[in-house]
Amino acid sequence: MSRLTRRQALGAVTGAAAGIALVGVATASADTAPAKGNGKAAAPGGTAGPASFDEVFQGRRIQGRPTEAHAHAGHGTGYRVLVDGRELHVMQHGKSGWSSAINHYERFASPHEAARTAVTSLKGASVVPFDPTA
Numbered sequence: 001m002s003r004l005t006r007r008q009a010l011g012a013v014t015g016a017a018a019g020i021a022l023v024g025v026a027t028a029s030a031d032t033a034p035a036k037g038n039g040k041a042a043a044p045g046g047t048a049g050p051a052s053f054d055e056v057f058q059g060r061r062i063q064g065r066p067t068e069a070h071a072h073a074g075h076g077t078g079y080r081v082l083v084d085g086r087e088l089h090v091m092q093h094g095k096s097g098w099s100s101a102i103n104h105y106e107r108f109a110s111p112h113e114a115a116r117t118a119v120t121s122l123k124g125a126s127v128v129p130f131d132p133t134a
Contacts, residue, residue: 049066049079050098050112051112052064052065053112053115057115057119058119058120060084060122061082061083061084061085062082062083062115062119063081064080064081064082064115065079065080067079079092081111081114083122084126086127086128088102088115088127089101090111092111097109097110098110098111098113099114100115100118102117102122103117103118103121
C-alpha cells in the first residue's frame with residue numbers, strides 16, 4: 001500500500017497554486033491588453049468606432065455596421081454583425097477588443113476580425129440567433 005509523502009503533497013499543492021496564478025496572470029493580461037489595429041470610423045452619435053464592412057469571406061457574406069444604442073443599458077453605441085443575413089452577437093470588452101458568441105473567450109481587434117474568425121469556426125454551419133434572456 002502506497003502512502004502520500006509530505007514531499008509529494010507539497011509538490012502537488014505548489015503545482016496547483018502555480019497553475020492558478022498563471023491562469024490569473026494570463027486572464028488579466030488579455031483583459032488589459034489594447035486591441036491591435038485601428039479600423040475606426042465615425043459611429044452614429046459622433047463617437048469614433050469600428051468602420052462598417054460588407055464582404056464575402058469563405059463563401060459567406062459578412063456585414064457589420066455601427067448601430068444606435070441597444071437593449072444593454074449603459075453600452076452606448078452598439079455594433080451589428082450579420083453572417084448570411086443572420087445576426088452574430090458581438091460585444092466590445094473595453095480596450096481589450098471584441099468577441100463574438102461563437103468565439104467568446106478570444107479577443108479580436110475589431111468586430112470584422114471577430115466575424116471572420118466566427119465564419120471559420122462555424123465550418124459551414126448557420127448562425128443561430130442569440131437570446132440573452134433564454
